[in-house]
Amino acid sequence: MSGAGPTRPDLLVVGGDVVTMNARREVLLGGTVAVAGERILAVGATGELRARWPGTPEWDASDCVVTPGMVNAHLHQTGDPLARARIPDDLPPGAAVDTWAVPLHAAHRPDDDELSALLAGVESVRNGVTTIIEAGTVAHPHRVAAAMTEVGVRGGIGAWGWDVPGAPFAAPAAEVLDRLGELVAAYPAGGSVEGWVTLVGHGLASDELLTGAADLARDTGSRMTMHLSPSSADPDDYLRRTGRRPVLHLAELGVLGPHLLLAHAVWLDDAEVEALLADRTAVAYCPWAYLRLGQGVTHAGRHAEFSRRGGRLALGTDAGNAADSADLLRTAALAVGLAKDMAIDPTGLGAAEALELATIGGAEAVGMADRIGSLEPGKFADLVVHDATGPQWTPRGDIAQQLVWSSDGRSVRDVLIGGRVVVRDHTCVTVDERALRTFAARASTALLARAGVPLRTCWPTVPAH
Template structure:
């Protein structure tokens, strides 16, 4: 049961392992082969000399996502420490650094690690597939999410986060933005470190009287400041200023959070306008639409990532574009919850006009999957269908950009992640192409987005460390994790009192 996890994981210091940590190593081979010149690589920053790589990821078709969006056929990525050292011809890099261990990617597609810009790690994962898909508007939150979060212990948060991180890694996500509904942030950050994912962490931020985990605006801001100071920028896990958002924050909390983000340099994220309820609430209480009210308060800006922003008026679109505010687009959530994205969504317009846009998968009550490639396909398909125009800019290649370099730009990390270029973190994914969805091989962007999904993810490296090898997580014992989760799920459903019932009767077999 979950108590055993809580006992094993305490928010003291971040260890090398965790309750499910494994010691699986990367299987590499040494190769020495002559070749030609390679692309430039950075020095070590001290002596001026180029460091020797620790690993060559060799022979794959490398989707660089550089400014020219080049794909290097049969290319190699050289990794030194946690950074990309060079990207170029396999023969040239082998010649320059003979005997370097290799990860064989021949016949595969190598992409930058993908970015999930809005992912709830707690509350829903232990109730997976129990939340009905025919609930009345708001019921998925009021009748399910709030009771589940209120019943969550620190051990539940740890277990939920491990499940979420492992699933994201298995789907090729190397950077995860926590959505801001974490009651026990230190155990969650610990779980993220254990799994080996890069990401952000915040804590529950609302000042709604009587609500679970609520506090006054000054108290919420103190909590958030502690998170930002504990997890500074540049680490594997970074602290963000997180509010629940919607209509669940006072003006004092909204403006205080924005000031905290600006003064510390930590980004800020919150939910807004996935459905019509937020515009209705803001118009009633402030006389303005949600984004317009944030603009009036001075909350908008490059520091802010809004989750959803589906129901927007023209004035709100202009405010987002003019302020540089980013948006995390989670199409599966809106479809599962029937929130009206096909009627109101303007994300493809934001993209076409140079807005900052990323993809997210949201939560177990709103999508049930962290497969960012499926999300990319849905984003591209919806853009075409909603406009009744297959020529819109948000096609397969653009959707893959949202999952990588454009997503990195939206979350303020494009200088570190999102493309395979010298000096950036060595976050990459090796996609196996042996499945039927890859036969015959064609345009890589089309096959990744329209044909493939997370099942093709073979290997994942985060900061040069192999966290997935041969379709299995190397950092966490998945069998033990799933066994623990089964017991914790039953316990949480009972404690929370949510009405978990199967769609069809489950009867003994005779």
């Protein structure tokens, strides 16, 4: 493969095994990626590209594997990062919301939202995630956008909206839609940070808000996302209120479509799966969250079937007190491992499909496959260099299997996003990580005190002095 035109690259990423994720899923052993500005100019043989552009600065990726940047289609960048590992993992369903989540969000100040998003962004890029779809920020989305820009990560942001009377932070539908419209206008589609029409979802939106949000997304060419059916609570609620299951109610309202990314969609029946497939609605699958929260994915989840039948499926890591990690390679491995075990069939989804979900498949599901998700000329230079010198890579075998089953985000050595160096030698270079840890520790202590949430640990902690 080669680029065209007179442009000269600024950088050659040289000598790595390049996992292109192009239409043929080619892996170029000892290949090179030529980067010009924020785009990929060419992908090909090292000798050929060196000869074409002699004297170009080089980045040594020998003994490494180079992949496209990964896509996290559902990540909470606020609310949880400053309270990580603070919400107990043995609570009954829904107990965390009123006692922890609502007070934490209420106690967040603008600086907390930005600092929280910085933490989430740094963790993401260090795990090879180059695109994040924000799951919803209650109060200060512009500060989240500023943090994403500082880190250098690509993605979408949203300001949560809901209008059910009596719910915390609720507002009339018209007010919510105005706020969402302003955000979409401020961050138009196609930018490095896009505004998304974001509802909290579940049972917290009226029909007026749901249809208005879908219309806003379609009219502005933006995307829409909301939570739905991670557990059986949403189907029970929708059946009681509307007489229809959640996805079928959205279909009746005309909300479904390629503009919509539903987070979770675990508890679906046959008719709901058919409706999502028919309208090309995408799903963000966050398997670690369902296991930690005991939501029944092994009982009800149909994501493998949805993907196998051509559904638009992406992966997400959810919140810092749910999935607890931004490592999308671990998530990819879990997704296909669950698929094999739930079907009692090892011949289904495997490592190849896992990497597709993490890269080009995820990019398609979030509406960005024309820009990201594969290493091809003309696409953004979002690429990850994985150090393949560790024992988990020795001896070298099938690259897809070693990335998914043997490795994880700790192998990520370097990351470029839009041609910009964001991670070098396992460290985020756009943010002072040491200072970030200090600021985050102080902010966390103050936030937890303001929120007044109960704090407990699994075991007694005793000072060593």
